[in-house]
Amino acid sequence: SQQGEEDPQALSIQEGENATMNCSYKTSINNLQWYRQNSGRGLVHLILIRSNEREKHSGRLRVTLDTSKKSSSLLITASRAADTASYFCATDDRQTGANNLFFGTGTRLTVIP
Amino acid sequence: NAGVTQTPKFQVLKTGQSMTLQCAQDMNHNSMYWYRQDPGMGLRLIYYSASEGTTDKGEVPNGYNVSRLNKREFSLRLESAAPSQTSVYFCASSEAKGRNQPQHFGDGTRLSIL
Numbered sequence A: 001s002q003q004g005e006e007d008p009q010a011l012s013i014q015e016g017e018n019a020t021m022n023c024s025y026k027t028s029i030n031n032l033q034w035y036r037q038n039s040g041r042g043l044v045h046l047i048l049i050r051s052n053e054r055e056k057h058s059g060r061l062r063v064t065l066d067t068s069k070k071s072s073s074l075l076i077t078a079s080r081a082a083d084t085a086s087y088f089c090a091t092d093d094r095q096t097g098a099n100n101l102f103f104g105t106g107t108r109l110t111v112i113p
Numbered sequence B: 001n002a003g004v005t006q007t008p009k010f011q012v013l014k015t016g017q018s019m020t021l022q023c024a025q026d027m028n029h030n031s032m033y034w035y036r037q038d039p040g041m042g043l044r045l046i047y048y049s050a051s052e053g054t055t056d057k058g059e060v061p062n063g064y065n066v067s068r069l070n071k072r073e074f075s076l077r078l079e080s081a082a083p084s085q086t087s088v089y090f091c092a093s094s095e096a097k098g099r100n101q102p103q104h105f106g107d108g109t110r111l112s113i114l
Helices: none
Strands: A005-007 A009-012 A021-024 A033-039 A045-049 A055-058 A061-066 A073-076 A085-091 A107-112 B002-009 B012-013 B019-025 B029-037 B044-051 B062-066 B073-076 B085-095 B110-114
Touching: A005 A055, A005 A085, A009 A021, A021 A033, A021 A107, A033 A061, A033 A073, A033 B019, A045 A055, A045 A061, A045 B002, B019 B029, B019 B085, B019 B110, B029 B062, B029 B073, B044 B073, B073 B085
Parallel strands: A009 A107, B012 B110
Antiparallel strands: A005 A021, A021 A073, A033 A045, A033 A085, A055 A061, A061 A073, A085 A107, B002 B019, B019 B073, B029 B044, B029 B085, B062 B073, B085 B110
16 A cells, blocks of 8 residues: 655645645655656656754755644745646655655646746 | 666557566666655665675565676566556665765666556
């Protein structure tokens, strides 16, 4: 079964606006990762946040993690048309110990020029 | 810098046919993975190889076999293809040191089973 669930399933915004997508997961984790997938391509790693971190920034990306609520959010500021893609959160399972990730169903972001 | 290379990019099979999906990485990664991506289901792990010489089942291994040929190559075999195996298949790799390193993905193989 999948570990993460993203919300919303789809999001459409104007260029320059901010985009926020959320992820909820089920079990204890070591860290949470966000990936982007352009249409017809493989996933690209964006950012990793560890379970003892609450917020992390990378360029226009801001990720938060609330382990008490088992949730994370990805904020893309000043969006661009090139940000149009699907975004996935992925978590490990602290109990299994292997480097396996469980992916959510993704949020499809459309940025309108 | 090629990263993770998957072949073929597209394939159509008839039910019952067999085929091997190839994957190679040039990043000297120890761990490699095979996923399938279906609409509305996200990515699901089929098999993984934590290091050369080892393979383990993931979430959905039935109907598949894998071979870790060497450190660079990890293949996925469908012995008798079924329509339920119509999907997009992704190979990924990662460093083995530490827990949960980022995974690097190929661009996928789009497989249709008629």
